[in-house]
Amino acid sequence: MAVTTASVASRLRALLPEGRVLDEPTSLVPYAYDASFWSLRARRMPDAVVVPESADDVVRVVRFAAETGTPVVARGAGTGQTGGAVPARGGIVISFARMRRVHEIDRTNLQCVAEPGIVYADLNATLGGHGLFFPPDPGSGRACTIGGMVANNASGPHAVKWGTTSAYVLGAEVVLADGSVIVSGGARSKALKSSSGIDLTKLFVGSEGTLGILTRLRLRVQPRPAARAVVLAAYDDLDHTVGTLDDLFAAGILPATAELLDRTAVEALMKWKPDLGLPSGEAVLLVEIEGTRTSVSASVREVEGIVGRRATVTQLAEEEAAVQRLWAARGGLAAATALVFPGKHRIFAGEDLAVPISEIPRTIRRAREIGRETGVSVIFYGHFGDGNVHSGIVIDPEDPDEVRRADELADRLHRLAIEVGGTVTGEHGTGAVRAQYMRAEHGPALDVMRRMKKVLDPQGILNPGKLDLEG
Ligand SMILES: Cc1cc2nc3c(=O)[nH]c(=O)nc-3n(C[C@H](O)[C@H](O)[C@H](O)COP(=O)(O)OP(=O)(O)OC[C@H]3O[C@@H](n4cnc5c(N)ncnc54)[C@H](O)[C@@H]3O)c2cc1C
Numbered sequence: 001m002a003v004t005t006a007s008v009a010s011r012l013r014a015l016l017p018e019g020r021v022l023d024e025p026t027s028l029v030p031y032a033y034d035a036s037f038w039s040l041r042a043r044r045m046p047d048a049v050v051v052p053e054s055a056d057d058v059v060r061v062v063r064f065a066a067e068t069g070t071p072v073v074a075r076g077a078g079t080g081q082t083g084g085a086v087p088a089r090g091g092i093v094i095s096f097a098r099m100r101r102v103h104e105i106d107r108t109n110l111q112c113v114a115e116p117g118i119v120y121a122d123l124n125a126t127l128g129g130h131g132l133f134f135p136p137d138p139g140s141g142r143a144c145t146i147g148g149m150v151a152n153n154a155s156g157p158h159a160v161k162w163g164t165t166s167a168y169v170l171g172a173e174v175v176l177a178d179g180s181v182i183v184s185g186g187a188r189s190k191a192l193k194s195s196s197g198i199d200l201t202k203l204f205v206g207s208e209g210t211l212g213i214l215t216r217l218r219l220r221v222q223p224r225p226a227a228r229a230v231v232l233a234a235y236d237d238l239d240h241t242v243g244t245l246d247d248l249f250a251a252g253i254l255p256a257t258a259e260l261l262d263r264t265a266v267e268a269l270m271k272w273k274p275d276l277g278l279p280s281g282e283a284v285l286l287v288e289i290e291g292t293r294t295s296v297s298a299s300v301r302e303v304e305g306i307v308g309r310r311a312t313v314t315q316l317a318e319e320e321a322a323v324q325r326l327w328a329a330r331g332g333l334a335a336a337t338a339l340v341f342p343g344k345h346r347i348f349a350g351e352d353l354a355v356p357i358s359e360i361p362r363t364i365r366r367a368r369e370i371g372r373e374t375g376v377s378v379i380f381y382g383h384f385g386d387g388n389v390h391s392g393i394v395i396d397p398e399d400p401d402e403v404r405r406a407d408e409l410a411d412r413l414h415r416l417a418i419e420v421g422g423t424v425t426g427e428h429g430t431g432a433v434r435a436q437y438m439r440a441e442h443g444p445a446l447d448v449m450r451r452m453k454k455v456l457d458p459q460g461i462l463n464p465g466k467l468d469l470e471g
Pocket residue numbers: 034035073074075076077078079080081083084085096116137138139140143144145146147148149150151152153154155156157208209210212213214215334427428429463
């Protein structure tokens with residue numbers, strides 16, 4: 001039974017406790033965007049927004065959506081860069097802003113249970129009180145939610161050593177497209193590993209709300225390392241950065257992070273925070289070591305010795321305050337970029353390539369050429385230790401020709417990633433923006449994804465228009 005746009009909110013109000021439904025046009029506007037340049041250019045308004053307080057509220061909404069064939073899109077903080085949480089076909093947005101409780105923290109069993117709307121930094125602050133942490137650390141961690149991280153399989157600098165969000169989801173309560181509820185990973189399990197059955201948890205992680213809506217998460221957590229230190233190294237040749245990482249691997253050392261800043265990124269940071277004292281060069285690596293205080297102070301010198309074989313300069317940041325200052329500055333790189341190009345804005349497009357580590361220098365050199373060919377300014381940085389190359393495209397969004405050239409640059413960067421044996425997205429997700437590359441990247445495997453979508457969501461109501469699942 002189809003419902004008119006106007007009646008969606010009133011029907012939902014009748015189903016839910018008071019204060020859960022928004023439909024005034026001005027309240028809906030923030031839900032028409034995320035951080036993608038795609039959504040900033042053409043907003044997609046929902047018909048209504050529901051802010052549930054329980055899984056039961058979510059079930060009622062999804063049942064209504066299933067009965068009426070109305071699209072339903074889950075939303076965390078809307079920091080996604082690919083339009084994932086934007087209602088491409090209208091319908092209902094479910095905002096998890098009020099479902100942010102931590103139900104359990106169990107240090108002995110290294111796990112916690114939380115609702116998807118909790119912000120990453122808040123979860124980590126709570127875990128910190130128990131000597132624990134949730135390792136995947138996106139740059140947007142002070143804003144993004146755990147539900148958004150799970151749905152996008154987010155990660156950050158520490159993925160080198162600790163892996164991505166996927167490695168930390170032990171189970172999930174999921175509302176399926178017909179409004180039924182399952183718990184993946186064992187309905188009553190508190191086990192840290194399992195070989196039982198098909199791993200449905202992995203299916204929901206990274207599926208961006210297209211297969212089910214997450215209402216509770218059982219997460220693996222880890223003891224927080226007591227100490228850390230960073231070796232900064234400057235290089236006159238990008239190829240030497242790969243050599244350094246390989247030297248560390250050969251010595252049996254896996255750093256916690258190995259972050260790359262190319263010369264434009266260093267310039268941007270030094271313009272923003274001159275007292276950071278970053279060394280200058282074609283590229284700078286930030287190599288972090290973690291462990292106990294004793295192990296860190298010994299291994300950081302060993303690492304500096306190895307890094308120094310190929311770097312032109314090395315520096316150490318050993319005090320926690322100095323390390324924090326470095327990471328805070330690295331976290332502000334997107335903002336710093338704008339200082340190098342006055343009057344222009346950083347846009348999120350083509351920003352998340354991941355390629356084999358050995359291909360990073362070739363990828364950056366080719367990407368710089370494409371930037372020159374399209375006449376668009378772009379800086380490069382990234383999580384070097386796992387091949388994640390971020391490109392910061394900087395344009396005047398009011399200039400249609402520059403926007404067209406930026407689109408061309410982003411498209412060519414995506415194709416470059418596939419060409420060199422990488423992926424169009426290392427951590428930010430596919431959403432609407434990268435749906436067009438799914439066939440090129442996955443080949444016939446895309447057809448299997450589409451078949452799974454048909455089985456789990458035959459009406460196609462869960463986050464339609466994303467991941468190219470409807471072909
Ligand atoms: C400045 C900046 C820096 C960033 N840095 C990083 C980074 O370092 N690493 C990284 O991985 N990402 C990064 N991102 C991208 C983004 O922050 C992450 O992908 C984050 O995980 C999205 O979380 P969110 O709560 O904002 O999700 P949203 O943007 O609201 O949603 C993202 C996707 O998750 C789905 N979703 C949300 N909640 C649920 C749920 N409960 N059930 C089912 N589906 C759900 C949505 O439908 C959507 O498809 C960055 C973004 C910005 C703006």
